[in-house]
Amino acid sequence: MSEYKPTQALNSPQEEPLYQQVGQKLYQQVIQHANPDQKLPSLRLVAKQFNISLSSAQSAYQYLIDQGLVMVRPRSGYYLPETVSHGQLQPQIPAANPAAERVKVSNLVIRMLSMGREHPLINLGTAVPEPALLPLDALAKIQRQISRKPQWAYGGYSPSGGEPLLQQALAQHLYQQGIQCLPEDLLITNGCTEALRIALSECTRPGDVVAIESPTYFTILQQLESLGLKALEIPTSPETGIDLNHLATMMSAITVNACVVNPVGHNPLGFVMQETQKNALIDLCYRHGTRLIEDVICLDLAYADRPLRSLRALDNYGVVSQCGSFSKSLSPSLRVGWLLPAEDTASATARKFQNNVSVSTPCQLSVAYMLEQGVYQRSVRKIASQHKLRVHQTREWVLRYFPSGTRVSLPEAGFVLWVELPEPFMAMPLHQKALGKGVMFLPGDVFSPTSDLYSRYLRINCCACPEEEVLEGIKRIGRCF
Numbered sequence: 001m002s003e004y005k006p007t008q009a010l011n012s013p014q015e016e017p018l019y020q021q022v023g024q025k026l027y028q029q030v031i032q033h034a035n036p037d038q039k040l041p042s043l044r045l046v047a048k049q050f051n052i053s054l055s056s057a058q059s060a061y062q063y064l065i066d067q068g069l070v071m072v073r074p075r076s077g078y079y080l081p082e083t084v085s086h087g088q089l090q091p092q093i094p095a096a097n098p099a100a101e102r103v104k105v106s107n108l109v110i111r112m113l114s115m116g117r118e119h120p121l122i123n124l125g126t127a128v129p130e131p132a133l134l135p136l137d138a139l140a141k142i143q144r145q146i147s148r149k150p151q152w153a154y155g156g157y158s159p160s161g162g163e164p165l166l167q168q169a170l171a172q173h174l175y176q177q178g179i180q181c182l183p184e185d186l187l188i189t190n191g192c193t194e195a196l197r198i199a200l201s202e203c204t205r206p207g208d209v210v211a212i213e214s215p216t217y218f219t220i221l222q223q224l225e226s227l228g229l230k231a232l233e234i235p236t237s238p239e240t241g242i243d244l245n246h247l248a249t250m251m252s253a254i255t256v257n258a259c260v261v262n263p264v265g266h267n268p269l270g271f272v273m274q275e276t277q278k279n280a281l282i283d284l285c286y287r288h289g290t291r292l293i294e295d296v297i298c299l300d301l302a303y304a305d306r307p308l309r310s311l312r313a314l315d316n317y318g319v320v321s322q323c324g325s326f327s328k329s330l331s332p333s334l335r336v337g338w339l340l341p342a343e344d345t346a347s348a349t350a351r352k353f354q355n356n357v358s359v360s361t362p363c364q365l366s367v368a369y370m371l372e373q374g375v376y377q378r379s380v381r382k383i384a385s386q387h388k389l390r391v392h393q394t395r396e397w398v399l400r401y402f403p404s405g406t407r408v409s410l411p412e413a414g415f416v417l418w419v420e421l422p423e424p425f426m427a428m429p430l431h432q433k434a435l436g437k438g439v440m441f442l443p444g445d446v447f448s449p450t451s452d453l454y455s456r457y458l459r460i461n462c463c464a465c466p467e468e469e470v471l472e473g474i475k476r477i478g479r480c481f
């Protein structure tokens, strides 16, 4: 293992106990470099490098041992558990339906999600982070500032395109990520969901074909269903993303009007596409005249140790429409997102006006101030490292408490895990049993328009609640096998 050096200073002592901060930083660094059989840094080395006492270093390791993230071998030292793997246990990719088909998943999705509300349970199904992982105190403070200007915040409708202050702050934020756009090029939407809907409506008509990643986030399927579009499922790897050869073959055979991808922190797979793959996808769509729609909802929260540019930042042809929101990084209930259309913002803005006039002004102003004051940027960095830790520890728990042969994704952004159960286990009956034990996850069936394609798969939210509850949830599911 290359010499291990802490790269970031520790936070102020009042935020988290020192042993926990050291434990988290230590884990984040070793997970990138260590193999399961490699010895981790000694107590003495950790104490020296973090400038802490030997007993604090020991508490940091004990914290990781309690989380199941590190094991101790008597008279030898600290190691990662054997379950830690960098690839070989990732879920497999089933062959997708080669035909483009109308979608019918909405009822199933609504039924599944409503269960999380009906039952008092540990809800590992919905992809919402627990409130402690959102900067809600900072948001509340900013909202108090806003409410001191009631005429501005509550006295009228915002323009349909968005509050100029937010468009300005967002354009600046995107500029930092390599995207050059004017504030008025951005359409502020009710979350990423509305951005996706408008982006799809802008480039398709009922009956058109849209290529999607398989598995994909179910709201994309719901949009295709309600817009009368056909889904063409493209097999997608938890490591490298959409299968470009398969997509190219299909594009040569039929007209594909749009392609929707989630390139950074894919839901449910968690991968971050490589830059070469992203460029190849842009080229492919350009050559076939296909609109490429990217959903970058987790971009700001990515913890991958490599370049994280969006497709839009790499697009030299003008084929990419970008959809994003602050639902995972700031607050889902603000309902603030954006669409940066590939071409005509005026037409997209007219659709927005027809849909619901504009987004709530106080919500837009809250995001604008969070961005302007740099509060957002500081908080996402912290949240991303918390996600990484939670994802790795939950992965360990799944591998420990689920039957042997279970495969689990290894995300580089986001906070959900995609789990493949070994034969003969099926996610739907398991889901029923788990509900009986007071815990919920989402069965794989809602992530594809093809029934039974993902009947042995499921998605788990690692950040739905405090870690002890997540662990309890995983143990309870484990008792259902």
Ligand SMILES: Cc1ncc(COP(=O)(O)O)c(C=O)c1O
Residues within 6 Å of the ligand: 127, 190, 191, 192, 193, 194, 217, 219, 262, 266, 267, 295, 297, 324, 325, 326, 327, 332, 336, 337
């Ligand atoms: C990939 C992805 N896109 C879009 C959304 C919906 O975003 P919003 O709540 O901003 O509409 C989600 C929510 O889980 C998501 O995971």
